[in-house]
């Protein structure tokens with residue numbers, strides 16, 4: 001019993017739904033308790049190790065006592081210069097490493113903090129549905145108003161900008177986009193970004209582009225950066241991450257690049273909230289960005305095989321899924337005989353021990369879908385498909 005009589009939780013967190021994976025973890029624990037051997041297509045965390053040359057750079061960096069003190073708030077000069085070199089080599093985009101780049105403690109913190117920096121009470125944030133849950137929750141934490149932009153399969157999971165009402169646009173402060181996309185696996189090409197920059201300038205809206213999966217693409221597709229659009233830097237900030245590109249999720253390193261005033265605003269929140277990422281990690285990150293990028297090709301070849309196994313497997317059970325061109329997520333429809341995403345994913349877990357994520361966890365438009373992450377081996381994927389087949393879990 002708590003001796004406190006006042007409400008403990010601030011209003012801003014009182015209505016926050018439990019984090020999506022908390023409920024899934026509870027169900028997983030119950031299944032393990034029953035002795036079920038799980039195959040998890042749940043959380044999007046790479047199962048492969050960080051490439052050796054990056055780990056080796058970390059070993060050397062940590063032995064150097066000069067890395068042990070507080071880092072500069074905006075990131076080390078070495079890391080930000082590596083970001084600038086990488087942005088140029090990778091996208092042909094020139095950025096000033098001093099004013100237009102900032103190191104992040106993983107991109108998630110900045111994706112949340114940018115709302116603190118930009119959003120006042122009752123400002124509207126245009127948020128895709130389905131999407132990574134942080135955009136919506138961080139909008140609410142800043143007392144802004146999330147406006148759902150439905151991502152429809154018929155439109156390639158791109159938002160239809162023309163459908164956003166004028167009164168919403170008048171109050172809109174920023175728009176989120178994320179391609180290659182979590183959870184749908186959709187990609188966009190540069191022409192979408194061109195259209196978006198025109199839209200943002202016309203309506204006076206800031207573009208926040210989450211490019212966490214920029215390097216994870218297949219079939220020769222190369223994901224663009226919004227900063228490749230001439231003039232994008234007037235209105236856009238882009239969040240990039242070493243997590244997925246170099247299997248470094250636990251290291252917590254990412255970068256924000258783009259408009260210098262947006263970077264400076266983010267910097268005000270960050271200097272008053274955190275004290276930067278460990279210099280040794282930034283040294284290893286600089287190596288990741290500037291060394292030959294073979295590890296990315298090798299990793300994508302592995303994911304592409306897994307993607308093929310998952311798509312082939314589900315299609316053999318009656319689904320009609322097109323192979324994704326980016327991310328490590330398969331986004332598929334729940335069979336019509338189930339009443340909801342949660343109903344289907346619960347049934348699959350109970351019957352087979354296969355963990356899938358219900359699509360409604362990514363927003364209302366995700367209802368009727370599930371997400372399967374290909375962060376396990378081809379053998380495990382085939383085993384998962386076999387288990388579905390054994391229990392007659394087919395699309396029709």
Ligand SMILES: *Cc1c(COP(=O)(O)O)cnc(C)c1O
Nearest residue numbers: 106107108132182212241243254
């Ligand atoms: C994984 C992920 C991120 C954040 O990754 P960090 O590890 O915090 O850099 C951001 N956006 C999306 C859509 C993601 O899936």
